[in-house]
Amino acid sequence: TIVTNDTSVATNQTFDYVIVGAGLAGITVGNKLSGAGNSVLIIEAGPDPRWNPAVYNAEERGNLDGYCNWQYPAYDDEGNTLDWTIDSGMCIGGGTSINGLMWYRPTEAELNKLETLGNPGWNWESLEPYMIAAERNHPPDDIQIAQGAGYDPSRHGYSGAINVSFPTPMRIPTVQSRFKAALPRIFPGLTIGNDLSNRSPTVSASSSWTIWYDPASGKNRRSSAADGLLWAEDQWRERLTVLTNHRVDRVIFDKKLAATGVAFSAGPERPPSVVHAIKEVILAAGALQSAPVLERSGIGSKAVLERAGIQQLVDLPGVGANLNDQPGTGTSALVREAYWNNTGIIDDRILFAPEISLVGLDEVWGADATSYTSALTSIEGLESRAQALVSVGAAANIEGAKHILNTTIDLIVNSDQPVAEFIGESYPTILFAAFWPSMPLSRGHVHINDSYPFSTPVITPRLLTDSFDQEIAVAIARRSRALFASDVFEYVVENAYYDPPIGPNGTDAEYLEWYKSTAYGASHWIGSTAMMPRDLGGVVDSNLK
Template identity: 30%
Template sequence: MRSFLPALVVAGTLGVQAQKFDFVIAGAGTAGLVLAGRLSEDPKINVAVIEPGPDVRDNADVQSLNFSFSNFNTSINWVYNTIPQPQLNGRTLSYRAGKAVGGTSIVNGWVYVRGDKAQYDAWETLGNPGWNWNTVFPYAKKGEHFEVPTLAQKAALATYDPAAHGFTGPLAVSFPFDISNSSYASKASKTYASLGLAPIKDLNGGAMHGTSLAPLSVDRDGGGNGRRASSASAYYQPVDGRKNLKVLTGTVKRIVWKNGGGKDAVADGVEYFDPSGKLVTLQVKKDVILSASAYRNPLILEASGVGNPAILSKLGVQTIVPLPGVGENMQDHTALGTAYQTRAKITGRTILAAMPTAADVLGANFSSVAASTLASLPLWAQQASNYTNGAVSAAAFLRRFTVQHDLIFRKNVTIAELFPTNAVTQLVPQLWITTAFSWGSVHLGSVDRINEPVIDSGLLRFEVDYQLLTGATKFSRRAYHSAPLTDIVGAETTPGDAVLPVEAGEEAYKVFLRQNAANAIHVVGSCAMLPKELGGVVDSRVKVHGTKNVRVVDASIIPVQLTGHTAAPVYAVAEKAAAIIKADWS
């Protein structure tokens, strides 16, 4: 796969053990490389990043906009399976994350959508001072290099608001040259407008309700027909000659504690497996930062003695910091796919996103669902606590569920995304609800199996999630059964009216969703940035509760799920976290 190894990607360990780094970052992923790039801007600071995957900058398939997830299902992907899900007819689901320098930004679907303003403001409402839309948005813009749509792209309905974007940052964001110039976007836009979703200028300004073409993390002007923009291309490759930045090949197992831990535990470094399987210790002067993903950060913490004492005891791990929220509160979007024959070939990439609210998808049932959901919150909070074996209290879940209910039913945030994929003779409208109340968990199953998280997705445990997903599915299907979309879209092949009529009742949809709903792989929250009493793992300085110098920075700390795609908010979170870390050590 690779023809060369950059000079600063060190496979061996000679000399490394003797060196002490200011910052050691576990994971060269989306967030990890943002941190590495920003922290190493100071030549007096030295930074080590430990990443198990390869550098794939010379891999043309990865950079191509014809990239297929299936091409690299295991070679540069972690592939994790859940435990069987009773509420999904006993099915197991598969989760994927990038295993390469650049992490999941190397293997994702590029879509760059940040979320609703009120969803970010809820982070502060839940106890994170300084974390809201107005404080995070500038960091989103700081990292962005937006490439303005061309005249041809504007003719194909690509619009933007300059106030929503940054133009001098490292990460290229654009509308790619291969967006469809067929009539799909205009007909879809008119159809959604007839259902109450008007066109908007830009999805990334914090007000997402409506329809708009979604930009991608693509360097459109970077040569040829464009190429993937990732944390590697944006934050690492331009600076990989820095003498104070090293990317080491290895897999972090656990944190090593100074003096065995104790109150306000101090990390002395990390242990990691090098490519030969040898366990190596790397010492740290300032911070250990976990950016190994929402799936792996809880495993590293638990292997280090940070987590729920009941779980740690079963693992045979001494409790260093009792922190029951580690690995809990994992949130994902709940997804479904439909499919339609096309009346004629549709050329190009279809990237028109439709972002409805609960009022849009529930219609006349909106008020009754709002009321029944509110009445059910105390019961669901207790059930959610039971799923954690009491690790997170019912009172904590009730507080968080109440804030979420307010977002959905009072503040009218968008609660779903409808996003089509063009298969030339078929259109495959994907949809997912983005504000599910059903949360899962990820834990370490054995200290000897650090690459095998035990994942419980928790999807579709509570009634409101069925109601919202049913509403979003009906809304999408109505659009594809309506003019003028019916000018270019023919028969529905999945599920099809014979299997599930569009206006079937709730029970029929519930049966169908149990068999067919899936995970969108937009996971956040497993090391949530929240007060400890709410099940939090890190504080508003992204520092792990009960430690002096361990931080977590990536999707795992996002405490409230967002409407959008995970990469865009992670870039913003990492930029803000880098500034916090610099300030704390200045």
């Protein structure tokens, strides 16, 4: 494997495959294609980060300080910038070099919906073997299990490239057990399980991480896509080249619209170069950049391309629409001074297996759930939701919007899939609950504004614009207060802290205002190049073409 920032390895060269982006998808595909004997070039906008302890040492990730991060601005519908920025990986490893390292699998029902969306063969049966093959699980030992860890041996792989384990040591055992005691009280009916990957379908458990404990250094090392599939000696490839610090402008097509290469450059002042692909160009620039690269290449909606002064090659109005992330926020509660030296509750480290609860409608609303779901499943409701998305450019057409919304609604209403993720954490001086609606119906968009490759994409997340997402948000924010006010926690913490303040009898409107003013994207962006039939607003088909 060659990793370099030397432009000449690619300029006017020819490879079997050219891949845009060395993130999770780009590295995985590059590893497999080069392993099968193909010559492969991956072009990555950011640097090689393997020297940086904030990347490789999970415990130092708090020191990243913007390293390996695009930190995009976010916009509202009027084009004003929001007061939070979007974290997104910008180095080899992409998001996996800076992410929160939580590892658990989707459910069978969730994966089978890929097929329902119009993608034959994309289902649990075909995809589960890949999840098993990717993972190298290190089961928790007796001490970790005593401190809250758990796992179901049948749900994991043991010989893959991505290391998965609980932190060594687990730490703060009192808080682990306190969260396990308190969460079923605020979400009645919630089961405390032993493994987030075997939820059926809702559960609460301590989460394992994509880390491995290196006894030589005593560190818990990040197992990013790069660590597992690029830098590891047993994954080195004879015919793989990774070009760092170069940005792809656009894909180049021949007269029959077959992709023949890409144009790229090292910086705004540097001359553009071209590299040729014999077999395929693979776009793996993530949910926030793949659509902009397509648009700069002439593939997208007429209005966007005209505004940017780009000649349209393919009319594909779904490009950049349907952008989806979970609206995250959190509640902190100051630990009482009497416990500041109690390392079962807090210490000065940030490595901790958080207790993650995946809760469904029943756990959030109990017997009242049906009053919320009848609004969700009404035909008029679906129609007006779809119209609202099309009118703001968040969906390509009404039928497509209805199809996507229905897929999510069906998972929520008929398969009891989780509507919220609620995460109990401990940091130096505070206990923290992070949470978000897990299957939001709100949608936004990402587009280019001009043809210039070094311009930032215009990302309009439109978080919490759907009334159902708002209802979930209010409900879980209320539970965060109940969590820290419960008798399980009240002896440990001062009351939960809200800014803007919410009184003990806060109204739904106050909770919603608080939620909206503190919410940010939870960094799980999807949807902007949807895999779906084209007439429904899809961008790639089930062969990823």
